[in-house]
Amino acid sequence: MPLSDTGETRVNLSYSPQRMDRALVRVQDLNPEKADQLIWLRARVHTSRAKGKQCFLVLRQQQFNVQALVAVGDRASKQMVKFAANITKESIVDVEALVRKVEQKIESCSQQDVELHIERIFVISQAEPRLPLQLEDAVRPDGEGEEEGRATVNQDTKLDNRVIDLRTTTSQAIFRLQSGVCQLFRDTLTKKGFVEIQTPKIISAASEGGANVFTVSYFKTSAYLAQSPQLYKQMCICADFDKVFCVGPVFRAEDSNTHRHLTEFVGLDIEMAFNYHYHEVIDSITDTMVQIFKGLRDNFQTEIQTVNKQFPSEPFKFLEPTLRLEYTEALAMLHEAGVEMGDEDDLSTPNEKLLGRLVKEKYDTDFYVLDKYPLAVRPFYTMPDPSNPKYSNSYDMFMRGEEILSGAQRVHDAQLLTERAMHHQIDLEKIKAYIDSFRYGAPPHGGGGIGLERVCMLYLGLHNVRQTSMFPRDPKRLTP
Amino acid sequence: MPLSDTGETRVNLSYSPQRMDRALVRVQDLNPEKADQLIWLRARVHTSRAKGKQCFLVLRQQQFNVQALVAVGDRASKQMVKFAANITKESIVDVEALVRKVEQKIESCSQQDVELHIERIFVISQAEPRLPLQLEDAVRPDGEGEEEGRATVNQDTKLDNRVIDLRTTTSQAIFRLQSGVCQLFRDTLTKKGFVEIQTPKIISAASEGGANVFTVSYFKTSAYLAQSPQLYKQMCICADFDKVFCVGPVFRAEDSNTHRHLTEFVGLDIEMAFNYHYHEVIDSITDTMVQIFKGLRDNFQTEIQTVNKQFPSEPFKFLEPTLRLEYTEALAMLHEAGVEMGDEDDLSTPNEKLLGRLVKEKYDTDFYVLDKYPLAVRPFYTMPDPSNPKYSNSYDMFMRGEEILSGAQRVHDAQLLTERAMHHQIDLEKIKAYIDSFRYGAPPHGGGGIGLERVCMLYLGLHNVRQTSMFPRDPKRLTP
Numbered sequence A, B: 001m002p003l004s005d006t007g008e009t010r011v012n013l014s015y016s017p018q019r020m021d022r023a024l025v026r027v028q029d030l031n032p033e034k035a036d037q038l039i040w041l042r043a044r045v046h047t048s049r050a051k052g053k054q055c056f057l058v059l060r061q062q063q064f065n066v067q068a069l070v071a072v073g074d075r076a077s078k079q080m081v082k083f084a085a086n087i088t089k090e091s092i093v094d095v096e097a098l099v100r101k102v103e104q105k106i107e108s109c110s111q112q113d114v115e116l117h118i119e120r121i122f123v124i125s126q127a128e129p130r131l132p133l134q135l136e137d138a139v140r141p142d143g144e145g146e147e148e149g150r151a152t153v154n155q156d157t158k159l160d161n162r163v164i165d166l167r168t169t170t171s172q173a174i175f176r177l178q179s180g181v182c183q184l185f186r187d188t189l190t191k192k193g194f195v196e197i198q199t200p201k202i203i204s205a206a207s208e209g210g211a212n213v214f215t216v217s218y219f220k221t222s223a224y225l226a227q228s229p230q231l232y233k234q235m236c237i238c239a240d241f242d243k244v245f246c247v248g249p250v251f252r253a254e255d256s257n258t259h260r261h262l263t264e265f266v267g268l269d270i271e272m273a274f275n276y277h278y279h280e281v282i283d284s285i286t287d288t289m290v291q292i293f294k295g296l297r298d299n300f301q302t303e304i305q306t307v308n309k310q311f312p313s314e315p316f317k318f319l320e321p322t323l324r325l326e327y328t329e330a331l332a333m334l335h336e337a338g339v340e341m342g343d344e345d346d347l348s349t350p351n352e353k354l355l356g357r358l359v360k361e362k363y364d365t366d367f368y369v370l371d372k373y374p375l376a377v378r379p380f381y382t383m384p385d386p387s388n389p390k391y392s393n394s395y396d397m398f399m400r401g402e403e404i405l406s407g408a409q410r411v412h413d414a415q416l417l418t419e420r421a422m423h424h425q426i427d428l429e430k431i432k433a434y435i436d437s438f439r440y441g442a443p444p445h446g447g448g449g450i451g452l453e454r455v456c457m458l459y460l461g462l463h464n465v466r467q468t469s470m471f472p473r474d475p476k477r478l479t480p
Helices: A078-085 A142-148 A155-160 A169-191 A230-238 A279-299 A301-310 A327-336 A349-363 A414-423 A428-436 A452-459 B078-085 B142-148 B155-160 B169-191 B230-238 B279-299 B301-310 B327-336 B349-363 B414-423 B428-436 B452-459
Strands: A038-051 A054-061 A064-071 A092-101 A114-125 A215-218 A221-225 A243-251 A264-273 A323-326 A367-371 A394-399 A402-409 A445-451 B038-051 B054-061 B064-071 B092-101 B114-125 B215-218 B221-225 B243-251 B264-273 B323-326 B367-371 B394-399 B402-409 B445-451
Touching: A038 A064, A038 A078, A038 A114, A054 A078, A064 A078, A078 A114, A169 A243, A169 A264, A169 A279, A169 A301, A169 A452, A169 B169, A230 A243, A230 A264, A230 A428, A230 A445, A243 B243, A264 A279, A264 A452, A279 A301, A279 A367, A279 A394, A279 A402, A279 A445, A279 A452, A323 A327, A323 A349, A327 A349, A327 A367, A349 A367, A349 A394, A349 A402, A394 A445, A394 A452, A402 A452, A414 A428, A445 A452, B038 B064, B038 B078, B038 B114, B054 B078, B064 B078, B078 B114, B169 B243, B169 B264, B169 B279, B169 B301, B169 B452, B230 B243, B230 B264, B230 B428, B230 B445, B264 B279, B264 B452, B279 B301, B279 B367, B279 B394, B279 B402, B279 B445, B279 B452, B323 B327, B323 B349, B327 B349, B327 B367, B349 B367, B349 B394, B349 B402, B394 B445, B394 B452, B402 B452, B414 B428, B445 B452
Parallel strands: A064 A114, A323 A367, B064 B114, B323 B367
Antiparallel strands: A038 A054, A038 A092, A054 A064, A092 A114, A215 A221, A215 B215, A243 A264, A264 A445, A367 A394, A394 A402, A402 A445, B038 B054, B038 B092, B054 B064, B092 B114, B215 B221, B243 B264, B264 B445, B367 B394, B394 B402, B402 B445
């Protein structure tokens, strides 16, 4: 089959012989104002349907699409209609076409008021005829598929063919929103005077005590992948950067095959010196989260609604100021709901979920802070509560009942830090550089680490963190 | 020694018993407008010098410092002067002090028009008396140290004690500027319609052919650390994200102990679909670089001048539009300068440097693009030049004669990509997911990867990439 009706073949490979000034119109800009103009456009063939002397195409660019028509007549030959009808779905084409206003809205397309009458069509890149999955199946809501006997695509098939799955309107919306979360996070913190830092991912000692850490061969020795930028962001505080943030991968060698665990995810990390009380840190973090929620609500409505079409969920609710509960208050709420657990026990995942529901009922918020965790369930560098040594100056933050951030005031005194590390049976020799950082004057400080994929999942009311990781990594998945 | 003259000890550990509303003034805000005000301030003791009934301190916050005085009299007792004189350098103190205008400028401080008369002083965090290095030695220009017989600090000592070294004015300036580079990079690209993506660092197959890759134990199998986000950013282009960027760590298991190689560095990566010619990609990247250069010039003059005090260099020069030379032109310049090398040889580091000098002489620019590299010296996914198969649609970009970016138009046809991979003897099975990405319609595209640390080093005219990496990793260094 020739790749073009004008005999230009393999145009995709002979690219760049010379520059060309032909303007390409974007699908999203096609509207009645462009009626009767002859335009050039590059897009994917989303669907094609031949019908006698005509061929109807839907042309797609990201989340936008438009109906196009090749019809035998002045503008197109019979061969051209046949050629167009044979173009495989997902191929990329260049078309020259007349924009025409339509009488009746085209409900199935994003551009409802116009259609294209194609005069020339070239295949820029041809898709293989058999697609590993159909885009329309991949965006079908689960229930709808079952009821109507139509296909849906299971998650592993989607992830195995992620490049196709990422083309769906749902995926396009999710990852544009994710890009927005990162930008809102950084912009908010930059305005607050935070400095962005870059911390090493290959480290000589396991940062959080040795469990669940990936080992790397490093020339003649071995090293580890950082489970968080924890130690390094604290070292930056000791190095006078005052308020820092970083965005980067963190690695957990946990053999957890759940809806919310990944072995590699993106950490949005914050650390800051404070003046008098670690609640200054909580206030900075919750305000940052609120700015993210507001930015998403105000600037990403289209994306939110696109995702909701496939995965319906309630709008995300938050309060200003953010609700802050103490651990003992939360335990009281759980006890009242019939849960039995000790004062110094950690929250199980089901209890976190239940607590989220109780908090939502009582306070009408999907976002809150749980403060003053039992010291026993927190890492060695957590500052004990000076007024009650069973507890600590530490907190988690929750969205829709799931943890998205863990944070604390940190021990900034080398002597106490040494004692706490020994209590946790950590090999002091391995964290010497870290502990030494606190020997030459260290300000009181605290911070937290946010999981980007969880924030996106829970904000959108999705149910699996793999949906918000472009190329997820879990104990069983290393490809693509 | 008591930690405070008022008997409040271990104030650093009992932090956060209650919130306090006392406002702390920033050192940089101390000016004659605050004269005769009683203020609170938290800062490090930069230096202290007792002299009879007085003790002179220099108090420091990041790159700013101010002179302070404790004198026996109405405001301070003899004991308090002694207490102040005994506070170790680099300790963090809270002081209550009267701001006083001075007659004669204090040349040695950033705040030259005022000094502080201390009424109360508390030690917030005490530094150990013996510092591993002196900050004033660490910022002394190399030559000056030798001439005057004063100490300078060698690089390994600095890096071994990075938390102290990062407190110097030079380090503070370098890493604030680096934070600026990242922000300018992202803001420019976001304005151009690029989407930020997050790509996995743990991968199942070596992305660039297998050499120089770190191996990770991954549960019962093994995996690799990504040498670049190359394959993933291209997959995002195939997934219709159109224009993408990412900022993240890249890993190279190269046993290169040079001034410009790191085993882990931060990649600023760009990939974009283009319409007709890969020079559209070059234009986007060079414009982004120019926006970074302008942003640094306009917003980071203080930082640039601070670094120049220790490491003098000529201001960074660039042209608009950016100079673009073809490889054959560069070879002609080198031949003319007496260099012997073949048409298809790669540039050696000394020849790159020489070429940089020749280009600077002829065109007066520190930044340029070298286009159309020999195909033989580029990775398998590089698009051959359609008009001359010995060459390729690929380019490097240089700052002060050193490479900071490598990029190209990529092969977007699965068949040609397979041929090129086989030519490079790459195991097709291992890059199957990557090659398959191009089977379902792929737009022509190109991009490049920029080394953040190199950009900062070369913009500032520094001579070692370890100076622009907070916690550098090389074959011999894994700590701190």
